[in-house]
Amino acid sequence: MARFLVRRILGSAATLLGVLVAVFLLLSAAPGDPARLATGGAPGRRAASSEALEAFRAVHGLDRPLPARLATWLGAAARLDLGRSFRDGRPVTRRIAETLPATLTVNGLALLLAAGLAVPLGVWGARHPGGTADRVSGLLLDALFSLPSFALGLLLLLLFSVQLRWTPVFADPSLGLRGIALPALTLALVALAPIARVTRRAVGEALSSPSALSGRARGERPREETMRALRRAAPAFTGLCAALVPQLVAGSVLVERVFGLPGTGQLLADSVFSRDLPMVLGLTLVSGVAVVVSTLAADAAAAVADPRIVDGEGT
Amino acid sequence: MKRLRSVRVRLLVLGLFPLVALLAPLLARERTTDPSVLARLVTPVPFDPNATDLDARFRPPDAEHLLGTDDLGRDVLSRLVHGARVSVGVGLAAAALAFFAGTLLGSAAGAFGPRADRAVLFATGVVQAFPALVLVAAGAALAPPSPFTAAILIALTGWPEVARLVRAEALRLSASPHVEAARAAGASRRRVLFVHVFPGAISPALATVPYILGGAVLLEASLSFLGLGAPPPPPPGDEPWPMPARA
Numbered sequence: 381m382a383r384f385l386v387r388r389i390l391g392s393a394a395t396l397l398g399v400l401v402a403v404f405l406l407l408s409a410a411p412g413d414p415a416r417l418a419t420g421g422a423p424g425r426r427a428a429s430s431e432a433l434e435a436f437r438a439v440h441g442l443d444r445p446l447p448a449r450l451a452t453w454l455g456a457a458a459r460l461d462l463g464r465s466f467r468d469g470r471p472v473t474r475r476i477a478e479t480l481p482a483t484l485t486v487n488g489l490a491l492l493l494a495a496g497l498a499v500p501l502g503v504w505g506a507r508h509p510g511g512t513a514d515r516v517s518g519l520l521l522d523a524l525f526s527l528p529s530f531a532l533g534l535l536l537l538l539l540f541s542v543q544l545r546w547t548p549v550f551a552d553p554s555l556g557l558r559g560i561a562l563p564a565l566t567l568a569l570v571a572l573a574p575i576a577r578v579t580r581r582a583v584g585e586a587l588s589s590p591s592a593l594s595g596r597a598r599g600e601r602p603r604e605e606t607m608r609a610l611r612r613a614a615p616a617f618t619g620l621c622a623a624l625v626p627q628l629v630a631g632s633v634l635v636e637r638v639f640g641l642p643g644t645g646q647l648l649a650d651s652v653f654s655r656d657l658p659m660v661l662g663l664t665l666v667s668g669v670a671v672v673v674s675t676l677a678a679d680a681a682a683a684v685a686d687p688r689i690v691d692g693e694g695t
Numbered sequence: 696m697k698r699l700r701s702v703r704v705r706l707l708v709l710g711l712f713p714l715v716a717l718l719a720p721l722l723a724r725e726r727t728t729d730p731s732v733l734a735r736l737v738t739p740v741p742f743d744p745n746a747t748d749l750d751a752r753f754r755p756p757d758a759e760h761l762l763g764t765d766d767l768g769r770d771v772l773s774r775l776v777h778g779a780r781v782s783v784g785v786g787l788a789a790a791a792l793a794f795f796a797g798t799l800l801g802s803a804a805g806a807f808g809p810r811a812d813r814a815v816l817f818a819t820g821v822v823q824a825f826p827a828l829v830l831v832a833a834g835a836a837l838a839p840p841s842p843f844t845a846a847i848l849i850a851l852t853g854w855p856e857v858a859r860l861v862r863a864e865a866l867r868l869s870a871s872p873h874v875e876a877a878r879a880a881g882a883s884r885r886r887v888l889f890v891h892v893f894p895g896a897i898s899p900a901l902a903t904v905p906y907i908l909g910g911a912v913l914l915e916a917s918l919s920f921l922g923l924g925a926p927p928p929p930p931p932g933d934e935p936w937p938m939p940a941r942a
Contacts, residue, residue, distance in 0.1 A: 391820075398821035403833070528913050530920045630828035634917055649921055652832050660833055664825070671824045 381683065384690045388679050392672045399668040400457070403661055404450050457665060463658035467651075472662035476644060480666075482553045483636070483643035486560050487628050490567035498572050502579025503606060506587060517576070525573035529631045533566040533638035551639035563639045567631050571624055578620045582613030614685035622671075622678035629667045715776055716783040723773035742770035744777040782912050785846045789911040790904055792850035797857025798893070798900050804858065805865020806874075806892045807884065815862065819855035827852035831914060832923055845918055849911045856907070857900045864896040 437443040441452065456463065462472035501521075505514040524532070540562060541549045552559040586592060586609035595605055632645035640646075644663065651659035683689045715722065723740035740761070748768035756763045762771040804815035822830070827849075834848040868874055874891045882891070 394817065395820045395824050398817060399824050402821055526909070526913075528916050528920070530917065626823075626826035629826040630917075633826075633828055633832065634920060637921065648829065649832065652923070664829060664833065667826055667829055668824050671826070675824075 381687075381690055384683060385680060388676055392676045396668060396672050397454075399672075400454060400661075400665060401450065403664045403668075404453065405446075453661070462662035462665065465651075465659050466656045467654055467659070472658050475647065475659065476662055476666055479642060479644045479647045482560070482641060483632050483645060485553065486551075486564045486635075486641065486643065487567060487632060489560065489564040490571060490628070491624070493564060493568035494571040494575055497568070498575035499579050499610075501572075502576040503583055503610070505576070505580040506583035506609075507602070507606065509584065514580075521573040521576055524569055527570075528634075529566060529570045530634040530638050532569060533563070533635050536562050536566055537638065549640075551636075551641035553641070560641070563635045563641050566635050566638070567628060570631055571627065574624065574627075575620060578616055579613070582616035583609045586610075586612040615682040615689065618678040618681040618685065622675045625674040626667075626671050629670065712779060713783050713787075716779040719776045719780050723770075723776040740770065740773045740776060742773040744769065744773045746770075781842055782915055785842050785849070785915045786908050786912040788842075788846035789849035789853060789915070790908040792846065793853030793907050793911075794857055794900060794904055796850065797854035798861050798897055800854065801858035801861025801900070802865040802888060802893050802896045804862040805867075805896065806869045806888045812862070812866075815858060819858055822852060822855045825852070827910075827914060828917055831918060832921060845915055846911075849914050849918075852914075853907050853911065857903055860903060861896045861900045864899050865892050868892050868895045 441449055460473055464471055465475060501517050505517060508514055537549065540547045547558055547562050548555060551563050592605060592609060595608060632643060633648055636643045636645040637649055648663045651663065722738065723742065723744060724738060725743045725746065746769060751764050751768040752766060754760050754764040760770050762775065765771055800815050804812045830852050831848045834851070869892055874887060877887055877891050
């Protein structure tokens, strides 16, 4: 088990390093001079003086060669110092920390909501495959799955904020649940289809396995049988959680824009627009860490739930 | 039989979109002076997508404007029909590029030994550690938005899935007797890859193309929503607006 974990952690660290270097190279190779953009704004407007540009480059270390900048940046990132935003000069870590609570609250709420709805739906579908409920929910889930999250968000906004006036038009975490209900609902509905589908498949497989048959022969009641099937489906759930993380991150970028929620996704979109290099790199780091760590955690959890996974690695 | 029918319905729907996209300039254009039944049939949406009519802003759907009009009085259905060209075009191009790159790298990983294998796996791991939208959005800010950039960026996030599938298949194939026989007969690495591994490894990847295509269309839509996608094309025959000179 320990060796399995160590190998996984090393692999994740390598992936993370690759992520960082890739993004750094991508953004440095970009056309457009960040110094010019940060000091003078959009092309076509009057540019800053060349002295100002030089000063900006010196302050942010943009005049140094690429490998040196990369090394400095990686070293600082290890100390959780991600530099300062080109836009307002404030530390990137602080800006991200400010926006993170809102995004995490909305995403956590969305996950709870989605799991609470999708798992029973999936279990029902697995117990009664081909039934009316299974088919209707399958159709609805297909529709939800094909709908882009921002279109869904706009529809909900139109219904609940504009027509019914139950919720504010702009999401506002300070209003409590009412202020973030719509973004959370949107993200939950988007996550509904994958969770329900994985549940239905994993529980269905567990229910048709020989061990379920022997349980039935022992006189297991349907309720116990379902619980056992869910337990058996645990590794599938951990994998699903890891797969949902990138989806939720992407969803946050769009949904926060729809609802004007001042979260991390909104910050990323704004930083991309203004080519705020340290900010984009910092946020990429955060989303990369989130994905890599959650994948790692899912692997570990799956190994705990089903020790055969460790053996399969050939440790 | 029931299954077959539902497959047919799905195929029909799926085929409809490229067809509409392809025929958009015929289906939705300014109606000619002759409003005969034939003209009505040939051109079901008699509005130019860029024709503004400020007397008919924000019209709800009615018999004339089937889906209503937008803030400049342009026909929404006509714009939808023409917009499908961008979506379908970018989606198809992205899926084709992702499929090509993924198949090539995946079969190289499977056929060229453990080193190439590890390199490709590492690259897929790195790309997949990103939420696709984050990667595409970051890239879209670097290059000027156009359908071409959008397709390349979307393909950039789509290839690892194909590569992993093809790699698994290529690993299986390169241990198979016919590849071994080719190697024994003195076939070069390139010949082994292109003649003996590549063709066999393609078929499982083909099954993923519809998913990539769907994902690409959704991603392109998300990109456009953020304002980073392909800009709407200027009206044909019109010069683009003069832009202030770049500093």
